[in-house]
Amino acid sequence: MDVSRRNFLKLSGLSIAALAAGLGFDPAVAEAKGYVLKLEGSKKIPSICHFCSGGCGMLLYVKDGKLIHLEGDPDHPTNEGTLCPKAASLLSVANSPDRVIRPRRRAPGANHWEDISWEEALDIVAKKTKEVRDASWKAADEIVNAKTGLPESFLVNRAEGIAFLGSAEVDNEESYLISKFSRLIGTPYNEHQARI
Template identity: 65%
Template sequence: MEVTRRGFLKLSGASLFALASGLGFDPQIAQAQGFSLRIEGTTKIPSICHFCSGGCGLLLHIKDGKLVYLDGDPDNPVNSGALCPKGASLGHVANSKDRVTKPRYRAPGSSEWQDISWDEAINKIASKIKEVREATWMDTEEIGGKTYAVNRAEGIAVLGSAEVDNEESYLIKKLSELIGTPYNEHQARI
């Protein structure tokens, strides 16, 4: 089919007229039928990214107890709404089907993990801390011919993380003092 210039203009004009007349298409209805945002009906909660201890602000959008969307907080002075790849991936971390949500235990020499209760996990940790503390406890230490009271557990060390906030760091320090270990360090210094 060969279309002349005049035929093209006639065809274009007829097409525009057909579209303008609507052909059963009402633009007002189309505007009213708009789509809803995925954050519609969510609760916006400000938070802080926990990856590197930089303190970047997040806005978490929660719906029915589940994280639906997260974005950088534009009012945060650290990141002004921008997120690094690790911070931006937190939504996938929170909603991953592979995320471990209960304690797991692997017996010595075993290659299989088994799910255990929180009470069982806490009891295992407490008994192991007690066992190591008693085996490595030092009441005194001799330095330069003099004996000094030291009262410390040499076999336990505590390593903090940027994943914990100030309040949790305070509690970790108190736990370290309670069990008697002088080795309390943080990942930011390593």
Template identity: 65%
Template sequence: MKFTRRGFLKLSGLSVAAVASGLGFDLEATAAHGHALKLAGCTKIPSICHFCSGGCGLLLHIKDGKLVHLDGNPDNPINEGTLCPKAASLAQVAYSPERPKNPLYRAPGSDEFVDITWEEAYDRIAKKIKEVRDKTWTSTEEITNAKTGAKETVTVNRAEGICMIGSAEVDNEESYLLSKLARLIGTPFHEHQARI
């Protein structure tokens, strides 16, 4: 049914109803305008849910660089627009006050984190990688050849003191660089939560 002010007043039969309910304007226009206020002018950008391995499509409604609304992507054939409670709550991560604003540093023995710059964080990490790599380097080790039983010295090129826990929660490209970085600096000790 088409809802117009005239029709509504006819239905109610009394202009008092309009006054009592606070109405006195075009309902259809109001509904449309209310919707427009939130989503009009938004750019819709698809993304992917960050929780279980479903790969459900998200649709982010962005206006002036800000996230206005997040829902399921109806064009993604996996979820066809539906989302579970966790995925539907993902908008709350975008501007969460709980998210740290910058890198943090905790000194040995300290009971607090202090803010540091990215520059300082990268500098400390790179120097530590070099330091531990250099002091724990194993270039060769003696093995018993499994086929011949003979003792042999073989090249192994391992940084024994460095380990890495990668992630099933970052993108493929990041996950790949985790693997590549670990092996280039010399650590085969690279694991992640797929194991658990």
């Protein structure tokens, strides 16, 4: 039997159409059932996107402690169910094998990173913060008085060697805590897109 390419495509199309008509195949129904099966047994958690200060609402679906799906929250007044490309990519960010989930340290002079415990990481940060704060502490500042031409001393009490640099991914509550911590350790350098 000699079948041309055109006749092969016609027969294939007719076969698929007959199969779909005979079995009642509806792509929309199949897609909806696949969606339901994917999310079955998962816990739906409303959340906020952390990429910018827009505060878009998201619905996270978690199964067995792992994020399996996310989508925009249609009931959220900011984004009404839509997500920008950065927010839509959060699923791959959460499940990336390259994501760092434990503290790591690269010792001075070393050529590799090593995993350390949270206690050890906090201890290192606390010691270094104290060391830099003590080395850069300024109790008073001398300014020459423009009228008299004499130097005057003003109490400033600040650590000039420490600064905090926030980002759009830091939410309001974290910004408040960073601001309070900056004041506590005495640094005036707290830069953020939403300074408190």
